[in-house]
Amino acid sequence: MRSLNRMRRVAYTYVGSHFGFGNRISKAIWEEQFAGDSWDYLENLDEEAHYASIVKMYEELTIKNSLLDVGCGKGVLFSYLRQKLDLSKLNYTGIDISANAVEAARAKWPAGSFRQLDFDKHGIDEKFDVIVFNESLYYFTRPLKILERCTARNLNPDGAYIVSMCDYVGHDNIWRQLTKSYRVVKEQQVRNERRQIWDIKVLMKKRQSAV
Numbered sequence: 001m002r003s004l005n006r007m008r009r010v011a012y013t014y015v016g017s018h019f020g021f022g023n024r025i026s027k028a029i030w031e032e033q034f035a036g037d038s039w040d041y042l043e044n045l046d047e048e049a050h051y052a053s054i055v056k057m058y059e060e061l062t063i064k065n066s067l068l069d070v071g072c073g074k075g076v077l078f079s080y081l082r083q084k085l086d087l088s089k090l091n092y093t094g095i096d097i098s099a100n101a102v103e104a105a106r107a108k109w110p111a112g113s114f115r116q117l118d119f120d121k122h123g124i125d126e127k128f129d130v131i132v133f134n135e136s137l138y139y140f141t142r143p144l145k146i147l148e149r150c151t152a153r154n155l156n157p158d159g160a161y162i163v164s165m166c167d168y169v170g171h172d173n174i175w176r177q178l179t180k181s182y183r184v185v186k187e188q189q190v191r192n193e194r195r196q197i198w199d200i201k202v203l204m205k206k207r208q209s210a211v
Contacts, residue, residue, distance in 0.1 A: 022140045022174070027097050027118065034074065034100035042076045050190050050198045051080045054134060054162055057186055057202050059084065061130060063158050066091035068128040070119055071136025073098075075105030078112045087111055093126070095119055120146070127154055132162045135198075137174065144177045151205055160185065160204050167197035178203060 033039060041047070054077065058064060069077055072094030081092065095117045096102050105114040117124065120140050131150055140146045147161065155161070161182070165171045182203040190198045 021170075022138045022143045023170075024120065024139060024141045030096075030098040031100050034098040034104065039073055039101075042073065043079075046192050046194055046196070047076075049192060050164065050200070051077060051134075053188050053190050053198075053200050054132065054164060055080050055084050057162050057188070057200065058130060058132075060186070061160055061202070063129045063156070063160075065089070066128040066130070066156075067093070068124075068126075068131045068154065069094040070131060070133050071139065072096050072105060072114060073101045075109045075112055075114065077132065077134055078105070078109050082109070082111070091128075093128070095124070123149060123153060125153065127156050127159075129156050129159045130162060131155055131159070132164075134162075134164045135166060137163055138165055138168075138171055143174050144181065147178065147182070147203075155205075160202050162200065162202055164198050164200040167199065171199075175199065175201075182206060 058067070058081070067081075067090065069092065072078065073096055075094060078092060078094060081087075081090065092112055094102075094105060094112055094114045096105075096114070097116070097118045097120075099116045102114045102116040105112065115124075131154060137143045137146065150161075163178070165174065183206050185202040185204055187199065187201040190200060
């Protein structure tokens with residue numbers, strides 16, 4: 001399984017990344033990582049400005065009664081949202097491919113709604129005002145197709161996406177694809193002291209009204 005994922009990573013770096021494809025990782029790898037502490041660094045101060053920017057963008061949206069967090073992991077974004085927002089007024093749903101991640105999120109944040117789901121293959125039927133892809137969109141095989149499916153099935157008519165992608169090979173090509181079909185309403189680049197960079201943007205389908 002690991003060798004297969006290494007081959008996929010190499011193929012993505014040298015081929016797929018140039019055409020706006022994502023780098024899908026197997027469910028087994030996610031389960032292994034979330035069974036341990038591989039992703040616990042997301043709760044460190046190095047990541048705070050990145051999460052704070054997403055929350056601020058969400059706060060500034062006009063229509064925001066419901067939120068879908070795609071690739072929620074152990075619920076780090078939810079932990080930041082709960083510090084700023086009245087959760088009784090927020091219909092939050094977090095989904096993740098890893099059952100271990102979802103189990104950890106449920107245990108730590110019982111006020112949130114967390115589900116295990118391979119969104120790349122199955123999707124859901126509910127509609128939301130805001131859909132967040134926080135460092136998750138580039139793990140889908142075809143990122144643009146995922147947003148197109150979400151727009152048809154999951155995003156309310158005046159809804160918006162908040163997409164965060166770190167500065168990494170191929171992500172500029174994904175952004176280029178997205179901005180052909182979606183307009184950038186707001187954007188911010190976040191840097192930390194470790195020189196990590198995130199591009200965070202609010203996207204709406206072209207021809208929609210502004211935020």
